[in-house]
Amino acid sequence: xxxxxxxxxxxxxxxxxxxxxxxxxxxxxxxxxxxxxxxxxxxxxxxxxxxxxxxxxxxxxxxxxxxxxxxxxxxxxxxxxxxxxxxxxxxxxxxxxxxxxxxxxxxxxxxxxxxxxxxxxxxxxxxxxxxxxxxxxxxxxxxxxxxxxxxxxxxxxxxxxxxxxxxxxxxxxxxxxxxxxxxxxxxxxxxxxxxxxxxxxxxxxxxxxxxxxxxxxxxxxxxxxxxxxxxxxxxxxxxxxxxxxxxxxxxxxxxxxxxxxxxxxxxxxxxxxxxxxxxxxxxxxxxxxxxxxxxxxxxxxxxxxxxxxxxxxxxxxxxxxxxxxxxxxx
Amino acid sequence: xxxxxxxxxxxxxxxxxxxxxxxxxxxxxxxxxxxxxxxxxxxxxxxxxxxxxxxxxxxxxxxxxxxxxxxxxxxxxxxxxxxxxxxxxxxxxxxxxxxxxxxxxxxxxxxxxxxxxxxxxxxxxxxxxxxxxxxxxxxxxxxxxxxxxxxxxxxxxxxxxxxxxxxxxxxxxxxxxxxxxxxxxxxxxxxxxxxxxxxxxxxxxxxxxxxxxxxxxxxxxxxxxxxxxxxxxxxxxxxxxxxxxxxxxxxxxxxxxxxxxxxxxxxxxxxxxxxxxxxxxxxxxxxxxxxxxxxxxxxxxxxxxxxxxxxxxxxxxxxxxxxxxx
Amino acid sequence: xxxxxxxxxxxxxxxxxxxxxxxxxxxxxxxxxxxxxxxxxxxxxxxxxxxxxxxxxxxxxxxxxxxxxxxxxxxxxxxxxxxxxxxxxxxxxxxxxxxxxxxxxxxxxxxxxxxxxxxxxxxxxxxxxxxxxxxxxxxxxxxxxxxxxxxxxxxxxxxxxxxxxxxxxxxxxxxxxxxxxxxxxxxxxxxxxxxxxxxxxxxxxxxxxxxxxxxxxxxxxxxxxxxxxxxxxxxxxxxxxxxxxxxxxxxxxxxxxxxxxxxxxxxxxxxxxxxxxxxxxxxxxxxxxxxxxxxxxxxxxxxxxxxxxxxxxx
Numbered sequence: 001x002x003x004x005x006x007x008x009x010x011x012x013x014x015x016x017x018x019x020x021x022x023x024x025x026x027x028x029x030x031x032x033x034x035x036x037x038x039x040x041x042x043x044x045x046x047x048x049x050x051x052x053x054x055x056x057x058x059x060x061x062x063x064x065x066x067x068x069x070x071x072x073x074x075x076x077x078x079x080x081x082x083x084x085x086x087x088x089x090x091x092x093x094x095x096x097x098x099x100x101x102x103x104x105x106x107x108x109x110x111x112x113x114x115x116x117x118x119x120x121x122x123x124x125x126x127x128x129x130x131x132x133x134x135x136x137x138x139x140x141x142x143x144x145x146x147x148x149x150x151x152x153x154x155x156x157x158x159x160x161x162x163x164x165x166x167x168x169x170x171x172x173x174x175x176x177x178x179x180x181x182x183x184x185x186x187x188x189x190x191x192x193x194x195x196x197x198x199x200x201x202x203x204x205x206x207x208x209x210x211x212x213x214x215x216x217x218x219x220x221x222x223x224x225x226x227x228x229x230x231x232x233x234x235x236x237x238x239x240x241x242x243x244x245x246x247x248x249x250x251x252x253x254x255x256x257x258x259x260x261x262x263x264x265x266x267x268x269x270x271x272x273x274x275x276x277x278x279x280x281x282x283x284x285x286x287x288x289x290x291x292x293x294x295x296x297x298x299x300x301x302x303x304x305x306x307x308x309x310x311x312x313x314x315x316x317x318x319x320x321x322x323x324x325x326x327x328x329x330x
Numbered sequence: 331x332x333x334x335x336x337x338x339x340x341x342x343x344x345x346x347x348x349x350x351x352x353x354x355x356x357x358x359x360x361x362x363x364x365x366x367x368x369x370x371x372x373x374x375x376x377x378x379x380x381x382x383x384x385x386x387x388x389x390x391x392x393x394x395x396x397x398x399x400x401x402x403x404x405x406x407x408x409x410x411x412x413x414x415x416x417x418x419x420x421x422x423x424x425x426x427x428x429x430x431x432x433x434x435x436x437x438x439x440x441x442x443x444x445x446x447x448x449x450x451x452x453x454x455x456x457x458x459x460x461x462x463x464x465x466x467x468x469x470x471x472x473x474x475x476x477x478x479x480x481x482x483x484x485x486x487x488x489x490x491x492x493x494x495x496x497x498x499x500x501x502x503x504x505x506x507x508x509x510x511x512x513x514x515x516x517x518x519x520x521x522x523x524x525x526x527x528x529x530x531x532x533x534x535x536x537x538x539x540x541x542x543x544x545x546x547x548x549x550x551x552x553x554x555x556x557x558x559x560x561x562x563x564x565x566x567x568x569x570x571x572x573x574x575x576x577x578x579x580x581x582x583x584x585x586x587x588x589x590x591x592x593x594x595x596x597x598x599x600x601x602x603x604x605x606x607x608x609x610x611x612x613x614x615x616x617x618x619x620x621x622x623x624x625x626x627x628x629x630x631x632x633x634x635x636x637x638x639x640x641x642x643x644x645x646x647x648x649x650x651x652x653x654x655x656x
Numbered sequence: 657x658x659x660x661x662x663x664x665x666x667x668x669x670x671x672x673x674x675x676x677x678x679x680x681x682x683x684x685x686x687x688x689x690x691x692x693x694x695x696x697x698x699x700x701x702x703x704x705x706x707x708x709x710x711x712x713x714x715x716x717x718x719x720x721x722x723x724x725x726x727x728x729x730x731x732x733x734x735x736x737x738x739x740x741x742x743x744x745x746x747x748x749x750x751x752x753x754x755x756x757x758x759x760x761x762x763x764x765x766x767x768x769x770x771x772x773x774x775x776x777x778x779x780x781x782x783x784x785x786x787x788x789x790x791x792x793x794x795x796x797x798x799x800x801x802x803x804x805x806x807x808x809x810x811x812x813x814x815x816x817x818x819x820x821x822x823x824x825x826x827x828x829x830x831x832x833x834x835x836x837x838x839x840x841x842x843x844x845x846x847x848x849x850x851x852x853x854x855x856x857x858x859x860x861x862x863x864x865x866x867x868x869x870x871x872x873x874x875x876x877x878x879x880x881x882x883x884x885x886x887x888x889x890x891x892x893x894x895x896x897x898x899x900x901x902x903x904x905x906x907x908x909x910x911x912x913x914x915x916x917x918x919x920x921x922x923x924x925x926x927x928x929x930x931x932x933x934x935x936x937x938x939x940x941x942x943x944x945x946x947x948x949x950x951x952x953x954x955x956x957x958x959x960x961x962x963x964x965x966x967x968x969x970x
Contacts, residue, residue, distance in 0.1 A: 054556055058547075080561070088557035095556075100549040104648050105571045114567075115557045150647040166557065345798060356814050466957060470950035472900045472920075474907045475942050478927055486931060583801055590806035594904055598927070609908060612813040620817070624810055635801045 003173055003206050004030040004053070009066035009076070011045075011052050011230075013277070020277040022048050022061060024230045032173065033204040035197075037217035037238060039253070040227035041274050046210045047096075049227070050176045053208070054093055055083045071173065089119040092167035093176045094196075097183035098159035102151035109147030112166055119170050134165040138195060157188040161195065168199060174206040181216075193220060214253055218242045226250050229275055229285035236310030246312040249286045284315065292316050338639060342632045347398075349628035353621040354397045357407070358390070360617045406625060407618030411611070416622035420604050424626075425506045426496060427592050427603035433509075433523030434588060438531050446538025447573075450546060451565060453539075461535065468532030473591050477525035477598035484521060492518050494600040522599045526591055530584055537580060542573040575646050582638025586631040680962045687958040690951040697948055701756035708750035709736075713916060720745045724934045742922070742937045743929055744914075751922060752941055756948065758918040762832050763899040767891055769837025770898075774844020775887070779875045781845065782852025793849070796842035804839040805901055811835045812910040825913035832911050836898050843890055851883040885963040892956035896949045903945055919945040 011023035023045050030036050038046045051057050053068060055078060068076040071090065075083065087093075095101040103111060112131035116122050122130070128147060135143030138161040151159055160180060167175050177196060181189040197220055200207045209220050217224050217238060224241045226234040226249065234247040245251045252270035272289035281287060287297040294316065302313045381387050388396075400406070406416045449458040471479075485493035497518035500511035509515035545551060546569055554564050593605035600606065604623060611619040681687050700707065710717050722745035725734045733740060739748040781792040815831055816824045824831070856879070905911035906920030907927075914925050919941045926937030 056552065056556055058552070080555075084558045084560070086558070087555065088559070093553075093556040095549060095553050097549065101553045103550040103554065103568050103572070105575070105646070106568070114559060114563065118558050118560060118563075152648045360814060360817050466953055467946075467950060470896065470900075470953050471946050472903050472907075472949075474904060475923065475946065478923070478930065478938060478942070482930060482935065583803075586801065587803035587805065590803040590809060593809060593908065597908060608809075608813075612817060612910075615817045617817070620810075620813065627806065631802055631806075 002029040003032045003034070003071060005067075005069040006053070007067045007069075009049075009052060009068060010064040011048055011057065011061055012064040014060040014062070015278075018278070021064075021280070022230050022277055023052065025066065026225075026227075026230075026232050027066075028225055028232065028235060030174070030206050030208065033200075033206055034223065035200060035207040035209065035221040037209045037211065037221035037224040038227060039211060039214055039217050039224060041212060043274055043276075044227040045230040046212075046227055047178050048230075050093065050178045050208065050210050053176060054087055054091060055080075056087075056093075085119065088115055088172075089170045090172050091174045091176065092170070092172040094160075094163055094167050094178065094180045096179045098156055098163050099151075099183065101163055102159060104151055106150075107147065108149055108151065108154075108162055112147070112162075112169060115166055115169050130169065131165070134168055135162065137168065137199065138162070138165045140165070156184050157192065160184060160192055164192075164196060164199065168203065168205075171203065172205060174208065175200065176208045176210070178210045179212070180209075182211075196220070214242065214257060215259070226253070229280050230277065231285065231313065232304075232311075233286065233313045234310055235304075235312075240309045244308060244310075246307055246310055246317050247286075247314050248290050248292055284313075292319075334643070335640070338636055342636050345632050346628065349632075350398055350401055350625060351394065353401075353624050353628075354394050356624070357397070357617055357621045358393070360615070360620070401625065406622035409611075409616055409619045409622075411614050411616045411619070416618045417626075419607065419619060420622055420626050422505045423602060423604040423607045425508070426601060427589070427596070427605060429509050429519065430522055430526060430592055430595065430601060430603060431585070431588050433519050434526035434530070435585075437523055437527040438534055442531055442534035442538055443570075443574075445535045447542055447565065447570065449535065449539045450542035450573075453543065462539075465532035465535050468528060469536075471528065472594075473525060473529050474594045474598055476528040477522070477595055480521050480525055481598065491521050493521075496602060522595050522601055525598070526588065526595045529591065530588060533584070534577070534581075538573060538577055541576055542569055545569045545572045548572075575642065578638060578642050578645065582635050582642075585634045585638075589627055589630060680958075684958055686954055690954040690958070693947065694951045694955065697756060697944070697951075698760060701753055701760055704750075704753035704757050708747075708753045710747040710750040712746045712751040712754050718745050724929065724937075726934070727936050727940070730936075739940055740936045743925055743934070748936065748940060751917060752919070752944055755917050755919045755922050755941060756944060758829070758912060758916070759899050759902055759920070759945070759948070762829060762836070762902045762918065763895050765833045766836035766840075766898045766902070767894045769833060770840045770894060771844055771887065771891060773838065774841035775848050775880070775883075777841060778845035778848025778883075779852060779879065782849035783856065783875055783879070789849070792845070796845050799839070800842045804836070804897075805904060807839045808835045808901060808905055809908065809910060812905060816910060821913070825915070828912050828916075832902055832905065836901050840894060840897075843894065844887065847886045847890060848883050851886065852879050855879045855882050889956065889960045889963055892952060892959055896952040896956065899945070899949055899952070919948075 006029070007027045008025045009023055009027070010021065010025055013020050013022050026045075026049065028036070038049060040046050048057070048061065051061075052063055053070075055063075055075065057063065063076055066076060067074055070086070075086065078086075102108070109128060109131065112134075113124055113127040116127040116130060117124075131147060132143045135146060140146055140158065140161055146154070146162070154162070164180075175196075180196065181192050184192060193216060196207070196209075199205070207221070209217065211217060221238050223236065224234075224238040225232050226241065226247065228249050234241060234245065234250045241250060242254065245254055249270070256269050270289055275281060275285060275288070281298065283296075283298040283300055284290070284293070284302050287293040290297065297315050300315070302315045304311050304313045305317065306312075307317050378387075386393075404417055408414065409416045409419050412419050445461055449461050452458050481493045484491045495518060496507070496509055496515070498512055498514035499507035499509055500515065502508050509519040551564060551568055554568050559568070589605075592601075592603060593608060595601065596603045596606035597609060604626070608620070608623045610616075611623065681691075705711075712718070722734070722737070722741050723743050725737050725741040726732055727740040727748075728735060728738055730740075737747045737749070739752065742748055742751060777792055777796075781789040812831060812835060819827075852875075902911060902918060903920030903923070906918050907924040909921075909924065912918040912921045914921055917925065922941040923938050923945070926934070926939075926941070930938050
């Protein structure tokens with residue numbers, strides 16, 4: 001049985017005079033200890049997915065319909081009070097910017113101890129011992145001294161390590177990491193990712209990695225979801241998606257990677273912008289930017305189909321695939 | 331830390347110098363000390379002689395330095411009306427004013443935090459709407475009107491509480507008589523304290539609410555929720571501490587403002603404090619007393635502001651006092 | 657507001673004004689009612705010489721024998737005086753109309769002065785920067801740490817003692833405007849400076865500079881329009897505060913004299929009679945004062961909600 005099973009999850013935002021759909025019937029599964037990447041441009045609904053799983057959507061967002069089954073339990077409709085024993089305990093989250101994630105007026109020790117004490121009956125001394133142990137696991141030098149320090153006394157990389165240590169404090173089954181390195185220095189991004197990968201594999205923790213970087217996804221995850229305008233447009237094994245992307249959007253993302261560009265060439269960006277949530281077209285949301293789009297794409301919304309080992313939401317995937325094959329044989 | 335202290339102290343001294351200069355300029359231009367001393371029936375010759383003796387013919391600067399020297403030693407001149415040292419007159423009135431400020435501060439601190447926090451946590455509840463509505467009415471009523479209204483309701487109509495004076499005070503030490511020692515004292519200080527608090531309380535409720543709501547939107551509060559922390563702890567440990575930091579700074583300034591409002595409250599309630607005394611001094615053109623009041627009040631402002639800055643630095647871990655001194 | 661309408665280039669503020677502001681106003685009954693009451697009070701007091709049945713400044717129309725008549729709905733009233741008379745026998749309704757006019761005039765002019773000083777200083781400090789900036793902002797800090805009311809009380813007390821009450825009373829309006837106007841400039845200066853610093857970095861200011869526009873033109877034509885929404889919000893609150901300050905000062909006898917009363921001095925003179933039962937001399941001007949300040953504050957609150965620049969970050 002899978003650890004997490006999401007079915008037809010729909011999230012809406014109640015705006016001043018209309019309700020917009022931010023997540024449109026997304027479904028996916030995650031096995032125990034499995035690592036899943038969610039990629040897409042900003043505004044595609046990646047972060048909203050993460051917060052929806054934690055039931056932490058802030059107003060005016062709300063879960064409209066669908067189910068989230070976690071460890072065999074339906075959690076989509078739970079109240080804050082019912083969610084509390086799950087949050088931080090069974091399911092932990094790593095936020096984007098460690099500079100604003102930690103409370104500036106509480107020490108690292110206070111923030112770690114409170115997390116442990118929120119879920120277990122522990123003395124302060126015991127909780128501190130566990131905290132020191134976890135800080136050591138994330139390679140924080142002299143962890144005993146860190147407990148008395150305030151966040152502003154530590155570097156960004158150090159803080160994100162501490163946030164990772166906090167996520168691991170209660171040995172959760174699932175960690176949701178929302179762009180955990182975007183706010184950090186480029187030089188330490190790889191270190192943090194490596195650390196996260198190492199800890200997840202060694203502790204058999206499931207990981208949902210939210211990122212816009214396909215390169216990171218390819219190194220970190222076993223399976224990948226590609227999101228566009230609040231929908232999953234392609235899903236499958238990371239290897240398959242990277243090597244043989246089916247959706248024109250995914251292809252565009254991969255072509256835009258700097259590694260795919262020869263020196264001296266311009267980056268191959270996908271032309272146009274993702275539609276805003278208030279103006280999602282009727283048919284395929286990608287149609288306005290898609291070079292293969294035909295009338296049907298603009299009229300009807302594509303169903304998800306299995307094709308070449310992945311799940312893809314594209315009307316023209318068949319024709320497209322053949323064209324690519326023809327090109328190659330020609 | 332020490333460097334910061336020294337820097338802050340220097341600034342305080344500079345401001346006090348500026349205030350003393352203004353004080354002196356007022357003294358120099360307002361009223362004729364000679365006439366107050368000897369009256370008008372003295373010959374021009376004796377007058378000149380007296381002027382020389384009193385140093386009134388010295389240069390402006392010399393006179394200012396002398397004034398400053400005396401002021402540092404606690405000599406702010408002699409009140410024309412009371413015929414005693416101006417500082418003594420003020421010191422006798424100071425406890426009454428400070429007790430009034432204390433009473434108002436207790437009301438403000440005691441009520442503003444719970445009300446502000448409540449309205450921030452439950453912004454759409456009916457009590458919150460009532461509190462916010464009352465607060466905007468509160469800041470729209472001038473202190474003196476609140477005072478008059480309360481006198482009318484509680485003294486004139488209901489006869490529950492006295493309308494003027496300090497009533498039965500109990501001697502503590504020196505010039506200090508307290509209102510907080512018996513029922514009559516409490517009865518007398520209640521209305522003036524509420525009146526004085528009436529304009530600050532809504533301001534603080536609104537300030538705390540606004541800050542708290544902003545903090546509740548912050549990432550670290552969201553993160554604390556994601557860690558499964560109990561909401562009580564999130565509100566009162568995570569959020570409140572961050573909320574109160576800016577409130578401390580504003581609070582410091584407001585203490586000064588409150589001294590100004592004591593003039594209004596004391597006038598309405600004929601409270602024998604230094605604000606009431608100041609207005610009387612103005613009507614009698616008692617220049618030394620006016621100047622002494624200016625300097626004492628300036629001193630209170632400077633001292634509270636300095637203390638508040640220091641407290642802020644000590645409470646806020648992200649402020650590095652050692653670095654600020656550099 | 658006319659400056660906005662005549663501004664040829666549509667600024668961010670103007671777009672907000674056209675769309676959200678009007679929309680939110682229509683949907684907010686409190687704002688609509690507040691504006692209606694404010695306009696009613698403003699127009700009535702402006703037209704005081706036309707609609708007031710008596711001229712409270714004309715000693716020939718005042719008869720001390722008419723003093724302390726209650727309002728018409730109370731026993732012992734005189735139908736001639738709708739709201740009764742004050743201690744000197746003046747018609748309260750007329751006196752309130754004239755007094756409100758004075759209170760509003762002083763409040764608006766004082767805020768105008770504040771805005772002028774604060775905006776100029778803020779623009780200069782932000783645009784020039786460096787030592788001048790830190791000096792001006794230090795001054796603003798110190799000024800802010802002293803309560804305006806305190807500064808005003810001391811200034812007016814000394815002025816009154818220096819010039820004698822007769823001269824003082826003659827020029828009281830100007831003294832009040834000056835002291836309330838000067839004491840509150842840092843509010844504006846800080847806000848405007850912050851906007852200038854934010855805008856200075858943006859491209860259009862650079863390009864204006866490259867095009868050879870002088871600093872004054874850049875500041876007035878390019879930077880200032882972007883500071884308008886915070887300035888509006890501050891101004892509303894400041895008008896309310898200035899009216900309260902004026903009333904408080906007049907109540908203490910440091911503002912408008914009883915012969916030419918503002919709402920504050922009227923309340924003050926009525927206070928002496930409250931124990932003898934003549935509540936209306938205090939109560940009616942008090943209600944007018946509170947309503948006036950309240951509607952301005954409510955408008956300010958609504959404006960802050962709508963114009964709050966944070967809401968338009970993107």
